[in-house]
Amino acid sequence: MPDESLFDAATAVRDRGLLGGPPDVRAFDVDIDKGWTIGPDKPNGGYLLAILGRAAVDAVASAGGTQPHVVAANVTYVAATSLGPATVEVEVLRIGRGASQARARLVSAGSVTVEAMFTLGSLGRGSDPWWGGAPPVDVVPEDDAAQPPRGIELPPFAEKMALRLDPSSTGFARGTPGGRGELKGWLRFADGRDFDALSLLLVVDSCPPATFDLIATGWVPTLNLTAYIRAEPAPGPLRIRFRVGMVQSGFADEFFEVWDSEDRLVATSTQVVALRIPEGTPPAPG
Amino acid sequence: MPDESLFDAATAVRDRGLLGGPPDVRAFDVDIDKGWTIGPDKPNGGYLLAILGRAAVDAVASAGGTQPHVVAANVTYVAATSLGPATVEVEVLRIGRGASQARARLVSAGSVTVEAMFTLGSLGRGSDPWWGGAPPVDVVPEDDAAQPPRGIELPPFAEKMALRLDPSSTGFARGTPGGRGELKGWLRFADGRDFDALSLLLVVDSCPPATFDLIATGWVPTLNLTAYIRAEPAPGPLRIRFRVGMVQSGFADEFFEVWDSEDRLVATSTQVVALRIPEGTPPAPG
Numbered sequence: 001m002p003d004e005s006l007f008d009a010a011t012a013v014r015d016r017g018l019l020g021g022p023p024d025v026r027a028f029d030v031d032i033d034k035g036w037t038i039g040p041d042k043p044n045g046g047y048l049l050a051i052l053g054r055a056a057v058d059a060v061a062s063a064g065g066t067q068p069h070v071v072a073a074n075v076t077y078v079a080a081t082s083l084g085p086a087t088v089e090v091e092v093l094r095i096g097r098g099a100s101q102a103r104a105r106l107v108s109a110g111s112v113t114v115e116a117m118f119t120l121g122s123l124g125r126g127s128d129p130w131w132g133g134a135p136p137v138d139v140v141p142e143d144d145a146a147q148p149p150r151g152i153e154l155p156p157f158a159e160k161m162a163l164r165l166d167p168s169s170t171g172f173a174r175g176t177p178g179g180r181g182e183l184k185g186w187l188r189f190a191d192g193r194d195f196d197a198l199s200l201l202l203v204v205d206s207c208p209p210a211t212f213d214l215i216a217t218g219w220v221p222t223l224n225l226t227a228y229i230r231a232e233p234a235p236g237p238l239r240i241r242f243r244v245g246m247v248q249s250g251f252a253d254e255f256f257e258v259w260d261s262e263d264r265l266v267a268t269s270t271q272v273v274a275l276r277i278p279e280g281t282p283p284a285p286g
Numbered sequence: 287m288p289d290e291s292l293f294d295a296a297t298a299v300r301d302r303g304l305l306g307g308p309p310d311v312r313a314f315d316v317d318i319d320k321g322w323t324i325g326p327d328k329p330n331g332g333y334l335l336a337i338l339g340r341a342a343v344d345a346v347a348s349a350g351g352t353q354p355h356v357v358a359a360n361v362t363y364v365a366a367t368s369l370g371p372a373t374v375e376v377e378v379l380r381i382g383r384g385a386s387q388a389r390a391r392l393v394s395a396g397s398v399t400v401e402a403m404f405t406l407g408s409l410g411r412g413s414d415p416w417w418g419g420a421p422p423v424d425v426v427p428e429d430d431a432a433q434p435p436r437g438i439e440l441p442p443f444a445e446k447m448a449l450r451l452d453p454s455s456t457g458f459a460r461g462t463p464g465g466r467g468e469l470k471g472w473l474r475f476a477d478g479r480d481f482d483a484l485s486l487l488l489v490v491d492s493c494p495p496a497t498f499d500l501i502a503t504g505w506v507p508t509l510n511l512t513a514y515i516r517a518e519p520a521p522g523p524l525r526i527r528f529r530v531g532m533v534q535s536g537f538a539d540e541f542f543e544v545w546d547s548e549d550r551l552v553a554t555s556t557q558v559v560a561l562r563i564p565e566g567t568p569p570a571p572g
Contacts, residue, residue: 023398071537072510072558074360076387076403078379093364093401098536098560099509101362103389103401112309115379115389117362117401119510119558123535131467131500131569132532181417214417223385224358224405226512228558230534246418246551248516249409250384251357253554265532268539270556272358272405272514274384283417 005193006160007202010036010047013055013088015062026062028055028088032081032108035156041083044157045222046205048114049075052088052104053201056118059090065100067120069197073227075116081108123197125232128264136259137241139166142186146170161206162188163240172212179284181214181244183207186237187258194235195260201227203238203258204269210242210254211275214283220252225271236261247283250276291479292446293488296322296333299341299374301348312348314341314374318367318394324443327369331508332491333443334400335361338374338390339487342404345376351386353406355483359513361402367394409483411518414550422545423527425452428472432456447492448474449526458498465570467500467530469493472523473544480521481546487513489524489544490555496528496540497561500569506538511557522547533569536562 010033019025036047053070060067086108094101099121106114139145145164148154165185171178187206189195195203204227209220238258245253252275258267296319305311322333339356346353372394380387385407392400425431431450434440451471457464473492475481481489490513495506524544531539538561544553 071535074362074403074510074512076360076379076389076405078387093362093398098562101364101401101509103362112379115387115403117360117403117510119362121535121537127535129532129534130563130567131538132530132534223387224360224403226360226556228539228556230532244418245554246415246516248415248418249357249407249413251407252417253514268531270512270514276384277416281416 005189006035006191007189007193007199011051011054013051013058015058023091025089025091026059028090030086030088032083032086034083036160038155038157039219043081043083044205045077045225046202048081048106049073049116049205050198050201052106052114052116053118053198055088055090056102056104057120059092060095060100060102060120063092063095065095065120067100067122069121069123070118070201070229071121071123072119073116073201075114076224077114077222079111079113081106081113123229123232127231133265134257136239136263137184137257139184139186139239142237145186160190162190163206169213172216175216177215177284178213181210182241183210183213184241187240188237195233195238197229197232200229200233200258200267204256204267207240207242209273210244211247211252214244215277215281217275220273220275223272223274225269227267227269229267231264231266233260233266234262247275247277250274291475292321292477293475293479293485297337297340299337299344301344309377312345312376314376316372316374318369318372320369321442322446324441325505329367329369330443330491331363331511332488334367334392335359335402335491336484336487338392338400338402339404339484341374341376342388342390343406345378346381346386346388346406349378349381351381351406353386353408355407355409356404356487356515357385357407357409358405359402359487361400361511363400363508365397365399367392367399409515409518413517419551420543422525422549423470423543425470425472425525428523431471446476448476449492455499458502461502463501463570464499467496468527469496469499470527473526474523481519481524483515483518486515486519486544486553490542490553493526493528495559496530497533497538500530501563501567503561506559506561509558509560511555513553513555515553517550517552519546519552520548533561533563536560
């Protein structure tokens with residue numbers, strides 16, 4: 001593992017101090033790295049959320065908050081974010097005993113491109129739930145899961161995140177979606193960095209659209225995503241499952257689950273995407 | 287049904303125009319009504335979310351947006367909201383062809399008490415999903431479901447929302463929680479108003495905490511809630527189910543589902559609440 005992981009370098013935030021208010025807003029300089037794009041010059045949404053989360057954690061600490069972890073995050077993707085220098089503005093909304101809260105926005109080329117809210121708490125590593133949870137998804141052993149096809153140029157994001165899909169989830173890549181509205185597999189950072197709570201904000205948006213298992217479309221833009229981080233993950237690979245809830249009225253929702261190497265459900269997310277289905281189109285047979 | 291329902295009157299917003307920017311913020315005068323409280327002077331969170339949603343819909347229309355319905359809402363509860371006059375500030379973030387987006391905050395007695403984000407779209411009434419959904423929860427007939435106990439003074443909110451719980455869900459009221467982490471039942475507006483898409487923002491936060499079916503505690507404050515509205519509900523009563531996901535590290539998450547009288551899943555929500563369990567406490571046997 002390198003001294004500083006690629007993820008940590010690419011999500012670094014530099015505190016510029018309070019801008020003056022009201023409201024009190026703290027600004028951070030950030031650099032949107034071309035190494036985390038999913039298409040030409042298009043940064044992955046989870047990557048942007050992780051940058052905002054890091055700034056929110058810093059701003060809450062600067063305001064006297066004691067909670068080091070994002071527990072809940074909501075993010076609205078407003079417009080395309082440009083690569084290169086940008087600013088994160090954080091307004092701390094509450095410093096509390098058990099939880100603190102902040103909102104954050106990414107300002108890129110003079111416009112708001114991402115808006116988010118964070119609730120911070122203190123998570124345990126290896127802590128088990130008092131109640132509830134979900135058993136880990138059944139996935140073939142990591143070595144038997146699909147490697148990215150050789151000879152195809154991968155987007156930079158796919159080179160950073162080693163995602164290996166279960167064979168049951170790879171039909172979409174061959175033009176034969178599975179029809180179950182589900183993708184599942186294994187995930188690691190390609191550079192060997194272990195996952196921590198903050199990086200789970202990236203993980204919950206690290207998979208191709210689950211709707212690809214129902215219908216072949218162009219890219220499916222996320223409008224709004226909510227992530228819950230439940231525990232610091234144990235070292236090692238993660239198992240993930242990404243499922244479609246409903247497709248209706250030009251929108252779809254998708255549900256993401258993440259288990260650590262000790263079988264704990266460590267994060268979930270739910271998102272709404274824009275997905276217009278031409279009238280009369282049948283879903284893939286499931 | 288009265289000419290103006292109690293819900294519509296209590297969630298009215300009066301546009302005061304743009305405050306000047308940047309950013310462009312539109313202000314609305316609102317009145318936080320004592321008729322929708324769940325404790326002494328404590329307005330229900332879904333009631334506040336519905337007010338913010340109504341202002342966001344108005345502000346998006348004023349900015350040229352064509353989408354009349356909230357499709358996704360995220361809300362962070364920051365501090366207690368006082369009864370009486372307050373201001374909603376809305377910043378429109380995007381006017382789009384299929385979706386528009388705004389953030390809104392409630393300013394009460396000079397402080398931000400609620401912060402929210404909305405994605406708007408155009409929903410169909412009686413539209414069926416292209417894919418997915420969930421069959422309605424099994425509940426006893428509405429007439430057989432529990433009436434609120436006689437002779438007990440109900441909070442004003444409970445008088446407005448006729449919630450009738452399934453007998454399997456009422457153990458907590460007798461000191462014997464069911465242990466399944468689930469409450470379910472029927473819901474109507476007591477004044478006979480039918481539900482529409484906007485009022486579903488209230489519905490998804492209209493139930494006692496689902497954690498009451500696991501453990502008797504004081505009130506369980508919602509920190510952050512996400513609602514997805516999927517269709518305009520058909521007239522008539524709604525069926526609801528409220529379930530606990532996990533309880534861990536001082537937080538719990540709860541999942542709400544709403545079906546209309548034609549068996550359609552019309553709304554869902556997920557929320558994070560503060561819930562600290564004393565060490566060594568067992569959950570109720572399920």
